Amino acid sequence: MIRTGRADLSFDGIRTEFGLRAAFPPDALAEAEEAVSRPVGDRADLTSIPFVTIDPPGAKDLDQALHLERTASGFVVHYAIADLGLFVTPGGALDAEVRRRGQTMYLPDGNVPLHPTVLSEGAASLLPGVVRPAVVWTFTCSSEGVPTAVEVRRALVRSTAQFDYESVQKTFDAGDPHPSVAALAEFGPLRRALALERGAIELQLPEQEIESDGDGWKLVTRPRASVDSWNAEISLMTGMAAASIMLEARAGILRTLPDPDDAAVGSLRKSAAALGVPWPADLSPGAFLAGLDASTPEALALFTDATRLLRGAGYSAFNGSVPEVVTHAGVAAPYTHVTAPLRRLVDRFATEVCLAVSAGQELPSWLAEALPLLPSLMGASDSLASKVERASLDQVEAWVLTGRVGQEFEAVVMRSGDNEAEVFIASPPVLAKCAGSHLPEGERIHVRLTEADPATHRVRFTAV
Template sequence: MVIRTGRADLSFDGIRTEFGLRPAFPAAVLAEAEAAVSRPVGDRPDLTSIPLVTIDPPGAKDLDQALCLERTSTGFVVHYAIADLGVFVTPGGALDSEVRQRGQTMYLPDGNVPLHPTVLSEGAASLLPGVVRPAVLWTFTCSAEGVPTSVEVRRALVRSQAQFDYASVQETFDTGNPHPSVAALAEFGPLRRALARSRGAIELQLPEQEIESNGSAWKLVTRPRALVDSWNAEISLMTGMAAASIMLEARVGILRTLPDPDVAAVAALRKSAAALRVPWPADVSPGAFLAGLDASQPEALALFTDATRLLRGAGYSAFNGEVPEVVTHAGVAAPYTHVTAPLRRLVDRFATEVCLAVTAGEELPSWLAEALPQLPSLMGASDSLAAKVERASLDQVEAWVLAGRVGQEFEAVVMRAGEQEAEIFVAAPPVLAKCAGKRLPEGERIRVRLAEADPVERRVRFERA
């Protein structure tokens, strides 16, 4: 993950140029976005009395989701408001055409390249606190075990009461004084995570590198994932699963799919676990096995890295009439689709419109039906580009941070060994890199020497000390 926390002296304009990123929007697109801001949103219920709040990274302005959880005598009621881009984007217009080309917001440490003009993504469409906004409101009535018993999705007017970040919300739980709108998250989140484990969901607890500014330069840090972060993610996952169910029942929509791990990948992971002397009972699924590992241990890091082989082949499947052969996402262990981040990801707006039409008993408008088969290739290209931009940004900062330390030694964990080199994780500074060496001891700590740190080529290379 790349965190934007200020502007340092060294910029990432080279990466923007290399990957053809365009921060500015054409004049026609900006004019259409400005006009959309003043356009009436139409009649919709006023649900501003629901005490919604947002939880996002510090300083975020593109707020896609707001939530409110209620504990009831029989379970829970979850309100989840999602920014309503459908009211601002005219199908076939200049803005629609532009965002289809972009696919998603690209995040760089010194400023993002937004999917939508900021007058929308950080203004009129964002669920900022204290202002009335059009939204798509999902309401879940759930059992005491956290299982939805009814789902409603509709357009509404909402108003967020407050904007929080993960660390501050986690602190309120740690001190026993959470905001009333999220207090039930401490009970509901673990219930949903337990359900995910029982389904066989696969979660890789790999270290996440974050890029921060210290005012004059960039630095790399890692932070443990807060419990609130994982609990909040379960609300989004539940919504995506509900949306997928709506689509499958209606036999129309677009799913985020990932094939089940093949037998060879699971066998390879079991072989790695045995080599690292990590017990894995025969009747325990890969997801349950990985969930039980201690992420702070070096052998766990190696196994999480090996387990990335289980999660290959992700894509998007659009359908209208005939349900695709693969409808599940192995990471979620259920059918799933994207509907919760329309400010930042193209497909969410279209998937949301499908759910709204289906639940209202209406035919899909022609523009939506025509767009569905185009989305898998648009999102596939965008996802690939986003991954390259993020990796290039991390490679650049790694090279900047280490440029003056060639020849120094570091402690590292071997995450995956190859014939001639290995993937290693250096904890201080937190760097994922290649290390020369034949069949290095996977899952063990070793000493490595920095052999190269080239900021121009964005290349870092280690060798065993």
């Protein structure tokens, strides 16, 4: 935790380092402002459905709104997604600029948005109490949570309330959830069970978050709430349905991840054995990881090791023939991005594919021409976003630890190498490199802080 003036603690250096520009070119901004008053066209009126949104506190770029209903035979899920296709003209100045950006870049002291805020926090955002154009996915599901019918269409919707994960979790814990999401407590676990049956792999590594702390910043870690996990299953179900539509039409763009090879699984099994964590031979990696207690040091080390199972993620565009790899190993099914178009470029194009196919129409030429360009655009954007996030965390870690060089901390060894390891310190929550030979993975050790340099945002420890 740090207590110096906020002017000294901005992230402008990271913006400069990575060439992040918040301002939009005048022609792109003018297009966005003009699009606000654009006619919504002929679309279904679903404003009678009491949608709600669940997002981080204070969020204004609201991509998704949700409504679940328990029926006699199963569930009906309505999932409304912001309709950027209405606001972005293909081939226009705004389209060119959002292609350059790729996605919203999140920094603690302000975002660098994919779209101008007049859209992302205004006319296109599914804010509560106002009618908004949206793309609505409707799932009719069995009592086991399996979709038996899927419909996607343009519609008008109205969110009735804006919630955050913590407050919604509290309503479930108190036994009084909002009626629009009450069925999540049953539907979410059903979907998660189906994911484990497929062999999906989910890592429960501690997530570092940066929070404002008066005149400075602090690092926190948050365990994933059940509501967060349940809500994520709705998004995953939608991405899987969209992928199925694309594969049937032999046109679209998938988010792919090769299955882990035998060597990676074998290495993880050896790590589990070395840590004394039983792994039955007939249990898949995903089921094994899901059964671990995420609070234990052994689990932290295994989750870190398991990142080797999820390497090689990419995007695969196709039109006319199906690519060789169509599945995502983390999901254990074909999957694509369609649920965050305000914040991620590819979702708008993937959504337009699904709408065209579902309507029995040919892909418009601008869409067919854009598909093969998206993998490289998104690959570069994902890489940049990862670097920006890591640099922001490194910067705050250095600020938080300034003045504590020479102090000792208790740490968990996450991953060990010949001369260096990756360690996690719980207080303050820091993930950093530590000098030391063949440190025992999964064990608690003492480390000494040897470097905390805000200028280079470097933090280093040495095993004691």
